[in-house]
Amino acid sequence: MTDPEDLAERVHDGDLRLHELEEYADHDDAAKARRLLVERETGAELDAIGDYAFPAEQADPNVENMIGAAQVPMGVVGPVDVDGGAADGEHYLPLATTEGALLASVNRGLGIIRAAGGAEARVTKNGMTRAPVFRVDGVAEAADTVEWVADNLEALREAAESTTSHGELLDIEPYVVGDSVFLRFAYDTKDAMGMNMATIATGEACVLVESETPASLVALSGNLCSDKKPAAVNAVEGRGRSVTADVLVPGELVENRLHTTADAIAEANTRKNLIGSAKAGSLGFNAHAANVVGAAFLATGQDEAQVVEAANTITTMDARKRADGTTDLYASVSLASLEVGTVGGGTKLPTQAEALEILGLRGGGDPPGSNADALAEIIAVGALAGELSLLGALSSRHLASAHEDLGR
Template identity: 55%
Template sequence: MDDYIERIRSGSLKLYALEKELDAREAVRVRRAFIEEETGANLDTIGSFSMDIDQAVRKNIENMIGAVQVPVGVAGPLAVKGEYARPSCYLPLATTEGALVASVNRGCALITRAGGADVRVLRDGMTRAPVFAARDIVHAREIVTWVEEHMTEIREAAESTTSHGKLFEIVPYVAGTNVFLRMEFDTKDAMGMNMVTIAGAKVGDLIERETGARLVALSGNMCTDKKPAAINLIRGRGRTVVAGVKLSDDLIADLLKTDAETLALVNYRKNMVGSALAGSLGFNAHAANVIAAIFIACGQDAAHVVEGSTCMTTVEKVDGGAYVAVTLPSLPVGTVGGGTGLATQRECLDLLGVHGGGTPPGTNARALAEIVAAGVLAGELSLLGALAAQHLARAHQQLGRG
């Protein structure tokens, strides 16, 4: 090991090149030892893990030195009345935030006692939006016209790069000499970012060649990927999914210790008025909490919590109780690819019955979207109830999370 560390220190061997000379496990060990010597930090715990190192360094990470462990809890059972997910499941939640699992668990109990959450996937499409430079605004219009008139050709080019992805829409946006083409794909059970990026590059080459436009960037930020954006809230990105449940007055009083009118009032003044006043793109209590915990547990791209947090929670007082719903317009999830192949993440997906490709393709990813939406609904119900009953601070104090 000392020889390798000395070579790294001298610059004759790069940290990222260790796997070219050593097997993956030894490369990780040498790299970690070098970092310990350089920083004075003790990284023994980071170096203790169970995942398949060969797979991780091949598909998921560079310059690996170990793994960070995040506690995983379960909430449930949660009754889900969707079109793809199992009728009942336990939610794996990876988090270091005390009280979160307990809160979601209470929401799951409420939903299950109410007969389950109705869940539907409304739309399914991952986006990539390259930006092209036109010579002038006349040329910009010509580019858009060419795209509109050659969709069959464009679709063939895009789909030649993938056996699963299907291009079903291109929406053009022009700003001066900038032409943005927001392409939307059905990516089946994959979250699909790699798929649409590769397909987008093929389309970009075709449009450059045929129109004289200059492809400036394969992603022009109209996608919009991993950034707060109104376009995702309005048009959707990934899976657009809704979940709702009818709660009786008795259930609200028994489990939430409040009433339908107060629940609706808290949601209106907090989630609607408060979010609007803050200029928020999400109108919810803490949807990102649940999404992040499921994403980390299930090998999803954690940065896509940004899109997922553009959730709207609605509470309507109805005869005999309240109807509570969450709408998640932009939920990028997948059950194949990315981090879903790592052993611990695969086990969490197996727990939900959604790991791998579905039959027919796309059904497992949609099932996962349904489960996430139902979990978000559970989290919203519990937190809104705690706020309505003035129990939030007390709950955190009782669980020692002050």
């Protein structure tokens, strides 16, 4: 009984549940049966969704109730020289998006960075966090719990690291709010983005906390982590990789390629990215870092919901006067919480793995963690390019016409 028509019929009749079709047919037939059912019940035609280019079974760890694949156009920008702590040499950056003009813009920015001699980038902090919340009786028990944690870091490390051969517990930061105790565990997750790894490891450590303290676990994630929500804690303390990239662009390049001046871009950055963002109450002080991060995430198999954490980027642009009277542009981006991996999650899927291959960063690095560091540095340079180009377009009043020409 593996015929997709038959399976669709049985789901329709209530004999089978939509999510158990893989028990009766191979993964591709199960996906086809769901498409037939959805087509019948909604009137939609799902030919494009069903026209995917990998065995459905490969996506089994990534999606339930599969009907096909969403195909997002992918392009490539660069190459650009990245002088990083882990990334080195010239790189093309694959980006998947539906926003016309985005790749043209990042490509222009990377061309300018290349002409300026390349960008520098460094990962300055690394720690994937998970922060469970515990209930205690009151502040006295809260204080006892925090004290016990501080005195027993080694035992907690042993418990957490018993669940992983790669992850390392770096730190546990306690926060007390009345009768709630939050413990923000931070891990070096090497080349994995690390959310599954950190969650499993923290779960094990929580067993020890509960057995040795009055604290009772309420939720393994207590939102101080903070995952997939805009949060100041990530902007200040970092999450995943904290990464910074910068470049000094000679004034003549600004004029020839961005059709404006370093002074005009610096002013636009101050009034827009700093003052405008402050007035808006934004956590992000940038123009569109999320554009580049989101497109790179889609292309390389990252968890796209974590784009929100990368949106807290701070962009700086300063006009630097030279002795000869000309003015260069110093530009930087600092992404406090860029959560990336080159193993695990969506990185194994065929198109995503190929995209990582373009970067030379597929799979685990040598030493472990170096591939994810390099990916963070290259994405940061992509974000820097996007900031340069968009601020150039705003300063030269080309934004609307660029999108009229390329984005419609």
